[in-house]
Amino acid sequence: MKTFKLIFGLFLIIGLHSCSNDDDNPPPVNEEEVITTMTITLTPQGGGTAITMRTQDLDGDGPNAPVVTVSGALATNTVYNGSIELLNELENPAEDITEEVEEEDDEHQFFFSLTGTNATTMYADMDGDGNPVGLAFTLTTTDAGANSITVTLRHEPAKDAAGVSDGDITNAGGETDIEETFNFVVGV
Secondary structure (H helix, E strand, C coil), X not given: CHHHHHHHHHHHHHHHHHCCCCCCCCCCCCCCCCCCEEEEEEEECCCCCCEEEEEECCCCCCXXXXXXXXXXXXXXXXXXXXXXXXXXXXXXXXXXXXXXXHHCHHHEEEEEEEECCCEEEEECCECCCCCECCCEEEEEECCCEEEXXXXXXXXXXXXXXXXXXXXXXXXXXXXXXXXXXEEEEECC
């Protein structure tokens, strides 16, 4: 009986040891960012009144739709310098996600999809590999009219896929961190 207990104890020790988690260096988990607020500021080159576009969803994945606002009409035939600020306002104080996107710029890219023919966009910032990011961009208006712009932030897009460096979201892949459509007017 003593031998049986000894053998059983050895099997128990070996079994417990083989089930242990001996992975001392697990790969880091890089989760998608929680973004409740995206603010786009469009400042006319040469001076003038800045326009803001904002989406704010303070209940996160809750039942309430985001509040989407545009502060005014854009001027015709004008180039705007665009900048994007991202916040997680579920944290107190609010967490600035913009800094995280800047630090991980090789893993992020904004895409700008316009409807209407009265505006175009161009990237004004690049990651360390020379691929676009989109925290800074230009928006150029032409004639008066109604437009919309869908702004999408992708996490881990395939930046080397066809068209992605030109802002084509079709082949981008990755996961969407935030996406919003803003309706705006060019001219009054």
